[in-house]
Amino acid sequence: MIVPFSVSDFLARAAAVYGERTGVVDEPTQPAPSLGDVTYARMAELARAQAAKLESLGLGVGDRVAYVSHNSARLLTAFYGVCGWGRVLVPVNFRLSVDEVTYIVQHSGARVVYVDPELKDALADVEAEHVFVIGEDDDMFLFDTEPTPWEPDENATATINYTSGTTARPKGVQITHRNIWTNATTFALHAGVTDRDVYLHTLPMFHANGWGMPFGMTGCGVPHIVLRKVDGAEILRRVQRHGVTVMCAAPAVVASVLEAAQTWDGEVPGRDRVRIIVAGAPPPTRTVARVREELGWEFIQIYGLTETSPLLTINRMRQEWDDLPAEEAAAKLVRAGAPALGCTLRIDDEGEVLARSNVCLEGYWEQPEESARALEGGWFHTGDGGVLGDDGYLTIMDRKKDVIITGGENVSSIEVEDALFTHPDVTEVAVIGVPDEKWGETIKALVVTTPGSQVTEQELIDHVKGKVARYKAPSSIEFRDELARTATGKLQKFKLRAPYWEGRDRQVN
CATH class of the missing domain: 3.40.50.12780 (ANL, N-terminal domain)
Structure with a gap:
């Protein structure tokens, strides 16, 4: 049947x-x-x-x-x-x-x-x-x-x-529907969701369908607590008021909760009860340790993309790690994780992470060539560079595609470059992601201007804000006399990024 x-x-x-x-508690304000x-x-x-x-x-x-x-x-x-x-x-x-x-x-x-x-x-x-x-x-x-x-x-x-x-x-x-069904049920399984949970929507529902939580949590009878705008102190208040047990968040949200906990009056709510599921970019090892020590919350790391509904891997504490020192356990948890049930991963000859699973997209709407490229050979091509350890755990090392993840939001560097190119003083530009403690990565533009131009950094940033969403605007602009290119005239962004990531094992933060 x-x-x-x-x-x-x-x-x-x-x-x-x-x-x-009660299925959902709507945002009161x-x-x-x-x-x-x-x-x-x-x-x-x-x-x-x-x-x-x-x-x-x-x-x-x-x-x-x-x-x-x-x-x-x-x-x-x-x-x-x-x-x-x-x-x-x-x-x-x-x-x-x-x-x-x-x-x-x-x-x-x-x-x-x-x-x-x-x-x-x-x-x-x-x-x-x-x-x-x-x-x-x-x-x-x-x-x-x-x-x-x-x-x-x-x-x-x-x-x-x-x-x-x-x-x-x-x-x-x-x-x-099959993508959603598979993602929701496997996610709920790996996250240990039951009808005793209470879910807080710290993650935007528009973002990869709220990672599937509107479905998995509903099927398990979990009350949804709606949070309209993210604020660390308000997250803690909702955890206390509603008995929240699980939430999803980008690293910037984790940072806001840790900051709010510093001035929280009394014991931080949710200790030994809340599990926070994080994705977007792996946070620093110390942040993971602080979540576990200062908040007393379980830290769970996942990896996936909008194209994969999104769950591909999950990483949470396991019995074998229980006796490890806090920093060693945190170092294991910042990896992308082990493949979710029903997901197969492999690394191709160029180091790109490929995935096969029922969560992988049908295609891109009205873009058959892009669809064929993404699903070439019966595998979804993530555009991320990574390695699979001997224990089967995936670590993301670099992004092959021109995308920057800042505060959990994907930003196309090409889109930002296009916006900068509309300014008459800009002749060359390369947009890259550089490490940032709060946002994981922040957007930097390397710009060559016309001879004699007096355009300022702030003027160019404001110019971009007038063209695209404000969060896509560069946080800094560095003026260059030229941008190094290959013999065929191509920019090599990995070389442009390298000085800013010096001393780091991975080109993602």
């Missing part, structure tokens, strides 16, 4: 088994009216009502619905109200500029766009067949109407997640 996987399976189980349990505490039964009703509303607008199976939103109960519900009835959710990074959002909406062909109230003025020029402001519930839900059931197709696209990579424009990663 083969029963097709569907994202709707997770909410269906939660509503059936945990219907009267936000521009849209908070939904408050929502039971899983009510969440299922809201999902059906959203599907009915989309059907009333004429959207059929496969049509795209874009959400530009901070974390909210409505966005969490949309993973089911949109995808559970065969339509495609396009979660959009709310930090992007209006031009970037417009490109994603147009490229994905989204017929409906939901915009966070805080962004409605900034994104007023975004056009689609229907544009609604989140929180105006008459525009989102249609009750007392049963939507037409969808016959699940596990190979159908469930979400399109746009990610920065080797091109100036972001690529739309097609994630199927």
